[in-house]
Amino acid sequence: MIWFYLVSGLFLGWSLGGNDAANIFGTAVGTRMIKFRTAAIVSSIFIVLGAVISGSGATETLGKLGAVNAIAGSFTVALAAAVTVTWMTKMKLPVSTSQAIVGAIIGWNLFTGSPTEVNSLIKIVTTWVLCPLLAAAFAFVIYKITMAVLTRTKIHLLKLDSYNRVGLILVGAFGAYSLGANNIANVMGVFVPANPFNDLSLGSLFTLSGTQQLFLLGAIAISVGVFTYSYKVMMTVGNELFKLTPIAALVVVLSESIVLFLFASKGLETWLASHGLPTIPLVPVSSSQAVIGGIVGIVLARKGRGINIKVLGKISSGWITTPIIAAIISFVALYFAQNVFEQKVVAPYNETKVEILQTNPVHYAQFKEKTDTTIYKNKSNNINQSEQNQNDNSID
């Protein structure tokens, strides 16, 4: 039964692959510098690596926003986000899976009466603003440096073209790794508490934890989405928004990759903390927003010439509507799941982990250690008060 519930996460992964791969290779494929097949293969390999090796950082933050504590709830939340992403992808809008999943989780919080963890929400919303700004800043600087170097060096046009192609593939690989590391939280984050996988040891080589196996499954779903659905969206990003030269495309992807990596790297966070520097929050961010920011950065570097404002406006409005739509769909879907299909979309504290994690006491112990238990204590207090009231009434 657990496997059935994972399907919605896999569907969300497929939607993410279909939409977000365009943010890495869309400009390269759109300008015909790289074939779609090459882009899809490179994306898939590095998305899997990024998810499995570095996916845990952003997952923890998302888990703090709202602890979806029933597997049926996880299924419904993921499904609501997936439906939102798929629908907006069909409308040919680059849509943020991060915002869809956040909206869906908040929908669950509203439905179940669970308080939304405000600090996490503030952290996440702040990154929605920071992400495109950072990408714009990086793109501006990198573009200026690149153009200064190119106008001073005398590389033959054909040689420059070949360097550009190789550069797009390398940067695209980095971007795919960052996407996997940062966005796997959106796909599989809600299932971590109910992870059905045990640790897998491959001889003495290495051990794949249960969470990593979950991430691997999610990453494979993303890769399938890349191959089967991302081509159309790639052509939209590449051609409609802004006429990017291949060099500009390289700069945009590099900026986006750096931003996603900054918001996903536990290693970087540790390094900054160890040197007494302010750390960057590990939060799933939108690769769509990062690309838009990168493109705007280049437009500013070129003094505002050439951007299609209408399309930019259309895409920006999606950022506002996506979390709202996802929250509404999540709320309605949870209602149906609970009242029509009689599924437990939320569990009280004293039932939650024993039932669901019966076969995984190790996971349960780990989850209890990592998760902020404040809301559980509050729920527990409320339940105890309710029981007390019932006792008082029965005495009367």
Next chain:
Amino acid sequence: MAILLKKIKRLELQIENYLDLVVKGGFLFKQGVKYYLEEQTEEFENRMKSIDITESDADHLRRKIETKLYLETLIPESRGDVLGLLESCDKVLNMTAETLLQFSIEIPFILPEVKNYYIELTEASISALEEMVAAVRAYFTDINSVKGHINKVQLFESESDKIAAKLKHIVFRTDIQLSQKMHMRYFALHIESIADEAEDVCDRLSIAAIKRFN
């Protein structure tokens, strides 16, 4: 990566060879007109045959380059501009071959007092052609110097216009038959048109250069 770079190097060489053929055509044309005016028929005929072969080789090479650019989907952003430039250069080369052929077919009478003007006109037009080729080469390797070469083409084109006007002025004030005057004017116009065509190529080139880094 090494295989790709090898392919690219080969194509670079082909483009260089093509541009060399255009310059060679211009040089052969200059020589051909000089030998015609000096009435050295055998040398003139040799130059005419050579320019014909050069023009044919250039056509063949240009088609090879075009095919390769499309087959390997190279420089997708600039491919259209590059092919347009190569075809425009070919047009200039064709004009030189065509004009020299017309000299051979029509055997125009040239007044002795204007022979030097014809030589000057030829030199100005071929200088425009050579600067045009230099500008096209700069488009591939040194975009900043394209404008300088284009300016020179414009100067030589302007110079060729002045020489042609002076030449025609002299011709139409002589006592020879009108048909001979018209014939000389016709050939002056053809030589002058080489510089005009080179200038048109540079107009196209300046737009292509702006597009490359914008």
